[in-house]
Amino acid sequence: MGNKSQAALICWIGGNDLDAVTGKEQGPICATLKAELFQSVELLYNYPEEKVKPYLDWLTQQVDTPIHAHPAPLTSPVNFGEIYQQANQHLSRLQGDHHNIAILLSPGTPAMQAVWILLGKTRFPCTYYQSSREAGVQQVDIPFEVAAEYIPAAGGLNSAQLSQLAALDAPVNAAFDSIITRNPRMQTLKAQAQILAQRNVPVLIYGETGTGKELFARAIHNASNRANAPFIPLNCGAIPPELVDSVLFGHKKGAFTGAVADKPGVFAQANGGTLFLDEFGELEPAVQVRLLRVLQEGTFVPVGGSKEIKVDIRLITATHRNLMEAVANGDFREDLFYRVAVGVLHLPPLREREGDLSLLAESLLRSLGEQDASLKGKNISVEAKKVILKHPWRGNVRELQSALLRAALWSQGDTLTAEDIRQALFQMPEKNTGLLNRDVTQGIDINELCDDVMRHYIPLALDAAQGKKSKAAELLGMNNYQTLDHKMKKLNITQT
Structure with missing residues (x-):
């Protein structure tokens, strides 16, 4: 006691x-x-x-x-x-x-x-x-x-509001004005997407996780003549294999254990509107066959049903995988690929969107303030922006939004400091770990691997050379500091 x-x-x-x-x-x-x-x-x-x-x-x-x-x-x-x-x-x-x-x-x-x-x-x-x-x-x-x-x-x-902020869902009313950029490549993509919105053709959107594929898909839908009809999103990678047919095409009561009532699938729900299939490349070959038939004929039969249902949908698909390589490897049906890849948009990762990082960070922080009054009026210090510019942002816009949310929640004043941002960042393992042990059969981006090596070593060389670019270029085996300058601009590496 x-x-x-x-x-x-x-x-x-x-x-x-x-x-x-x-x-x-x-x-x-x-x-x-x-x-x-x-x-x-x-x-x-x-x-x-x-x-x-x-x-x-x-x-x-x-x-x-x-x-x-x-x-x-x-x-x-x-x-x-x-x-x-x-x-x-x-x-x-x-x-x-x-x-x-x-x-x-x-x-x-x-x-x-x-x-x-x-x-x-x-x-x-x-x-x-x-x-x-x-x-x-x-x-x-x-x-x-x-x-x-x-x-x-x-x-x-407010727990519910925090969950909503953290989810980073594309806004239902997303328009092309919602896509914040001053990058020429992104501006071209926006213009192409606006043209596609007026054409009732399938669209395939490529891009890494967090690059804004659903934002583009919703903007295309909202700018199309189907804007007043449903927009139905589905993450194909999150569907249990045994439920794929039911989720896509629906089922009749009694079709299987647990089917206690008729339930429409996403094709029926999207009738007259747009069906957005994210992580499209994750669909199994057997499902690809059934999907191709629906796209060709515009009809399907629900699981446990006998009557064909006709639908009119506009299909937008998205993937982070290289589907052409998957076709070449026999993992994805060539006929389905050409059916969905009519309008194709390749969204660049955030690290390749030169000039957009600071602009996006400020816009996202303002958006957080509009959604939660306790975060309103916060801004980013110059030193914090330098930290943001040096980070690789492998999680793209989604990672940037999450980091800003964490920093804004725990910052003590109206200005996010460099330390606020550093504490909000997750230090992921370097991508060049096991650089020579990648599985080529799954496809690799050799240029991206080379860029990762440079992102790792250029800042180290600049530190070792005490900021002198000519010395850093020499340490890296480059001919002159102009070559180093070119690489730094291309990879968005800033010198602090």
Whole structure:
């Protein structure tokens, strides 16, 4: 038994605590109250009364500490805003009653633990405890400080809105004005896509993950004469093989186990409008055959059905794979390829969109502010822009948006600093790891591999040469610094 504490202990009731009633383990709350003495314990709970009451009765028999339990309703145990409001309310009450405060971090979700730390480090001086089966009960020190500026942002967080911001879905009303660029290559693609929008022909969009393939597809649909009809997107790579036919063509009631009602497939849902098949290159050869028939005849039969259904759809497909190589290797049907590849758009990766990085970063940050008031008015410092320009952005626009969202959520002021951006970046393993061990049968981009090598070594050479380009060029085996300059411009490498 520990020393008598003059503090009130506060925590959430967790699932492991409720399980203690069955006699499996005593749970972190009981373990802590047996190891340390407190004036009282304040328990918050989001479980039904019928689950909590037996636990409180049991806990009362185990310890002598006065127990006060408080229902704290949440729509979700990971809703930061609601958790913040509940925890703040009860901590304010304890502080108003002149209690010293101790917080038990162990029970509850990670979101609950994060809010305890946030409040304890900014508004309510406290001591922290944690309890685990391995280490027992310990008073713990949280070895960092949190700026008080975080409080308003944390109080205003909306979980659903954050999820929506993080999803980076293409807007339903996407237009070609939504595609932000000053890059000549991208401007040409926009012009080509606007022409295709007026022609009722299939479109195939190539591009790495995160380059904006769905944004282009939606813009084409919205600029076409089908704009008032459905736009139905489908990620072909996410469909379980056994459900492909049902997802594409629908099924009749009783067609298979679990088919409790008729259900239309995406072809029927898109009738009169546009069907967007993303990750199109992931479809199995057997599915490609059935898809080709639908595209040729405009009819299909649902799974378990006997009657043909006729549809009128405009097909837009997208892939990151080289389908021509897949055709040459026998992995993709040549006749299907030529059926879908009438209008073809090759979207460049972000690293090849010279002049667009800063423009896109500012536009995306403004967009985040328009969707969430707590992020409104933030801007990017000059030093932060330098960090953005040096990053390879292998995840393209999606990675840039996610990094800006993380940086904006945790920045302390209205300006994102270089450190904010650095902390928001994920350092992925270098692509040139195992450079000589790539599977050529799956197709490789030899020029991109060479570019990756240069992206890796040019900054290192510039550092070693203390910024002198002539010396860096010599270290890299280049004839002169003009050659190095050319490579840096091509690969969007900036010197800091």
